[in-house]
Amino acid sequence: MxxxxxxxxxxxxxxxxxxxxxxxxxxxxRDFPWRNTDDAYEILVSEVMSQQTQLERVREAFNEFLNKWPTVHDLAAASRGDVVAFWTGHSLGYNNRARYLHEAAEQVVADYDGRFPESPAELQELMGVGPYTANAVASFAFNNGNxxxxxxxxxxxxxxxxxxxxxxxxxxxxxxxxxxxxxxxxxxxxxxxxxxxxxxxxxxxxxxxxxxxxxxxxxxGDFTAPDVPTQPSFEGSRRQKRGRVVAALSEYDELSLSQLGPKVRVDYGGDTGAEWLRGLLADLEDDGLVAVEERGGETVARLRD
Missing domain, CATH: 1.10.1670.10 (Helix-hairpin-Helix base-excision DNA repair enzymes (C-terminal))
Known part of the structure; x- marks a missing residue:
């Protein structure tokens, strides 16, 4: 067109x-706290949190997150495990988003001396920031988006x-x-x-x-509209189980498979036993969230620092 x-x-x-x-x-x-700021860091946090998450849940998490890490420098200096644990504890969706947000903060501090780039194109250079999020940050922080x-x-x-x-x-x-x-x-x-x-x-x-x-x-009177994709149920999903792994490891530092499995699912064992859990941990290991090692004949998992 x-x-x-x-x-x-x-x-x-x-x-x-x-x-x-x-x-x-x-x-x-509606009065959301991220609408009352033009701070690029705060707006990036709100945009990442808002991806497929109800805004009322984001409101509470947003305020707590900024109380814990009020500036981009604070977030960059934080332990990635702590950031991921916060994400999981507030049911904010895929843990990769927490990892990417933390890496983006590190980039802003290391490559931009703590000052966010302002254009959508430059913002897309940050880890995990796609076209939509880059444009939203440019729009709401710098008033120069599309x-x-x-x-x-x-x-x-x-x-x-x-x-x-x-x-x-x-x-x-x-x-x-x-x-x-x-x-x-x-x-x-x-x-x-x-x-x-x-x-x-x-x-x-x-x-x-x-x-x-x-x-x-x-x-x-015809209010038809383009189809809206439905999100898969969170309850019982692999994403939910990944979150439980992260939550357990954030509480106990490290756990063997036999200790971790029952904390992830009550029916741990059989087809959803050790091999299933190894696969879940392998995914989290590939994402850089979990470290797995063999020790004394047992597999032990912990969150990465």
């Missing part, structure tokens, strides 16, 4: 659309302006719609719209959606 085609999807009075959304957001929005296009934003654009279900079309339409030099407020506003008014089941009137008079779906 070209810029001209993106413009064709939008109402003629684009400025009215923009102003309505920003005014709605600034008048009343239009954010996540699942919520796609749903809003698809419903409101009938933007085709195509990644390039969403990118073009979102980029055209965002006011120049306003990535901080705009990206917060449009994601808020998708999060509280234009959810899977919309609440247009209840949330006072500012785009009702412009919205194709509101006019037609």
């Amino acid at each position: 070209s810029e001209a085609e993106a413009a064709d999807c939008l109402p003629e009075d684009v400025d009215a659309v923009r102003n309505a959304l920003v005014t709605w957001y600034e008048d009343d929005h 239009a954010v296009v996540d699942t919520n934003v796609k749903r809003v654009l698809y419903r409101a302006f009938s933007v085709p279900d195509d990644d390039a079309a969403f990118e073009d339409a979102a980029g055209f719609l965002m006011p120049d030099g306003e990535s901080r407020v705009w990206n917060n506003a449009i994601m808020e719209l998708g999060g509280v008014a234009c959810e899977k089941v919309p609440s247009c009137d209840e949330a006072g959606c500012p785009w009702r008079e412009h919205c194709d779906a509101y006019e037609s």
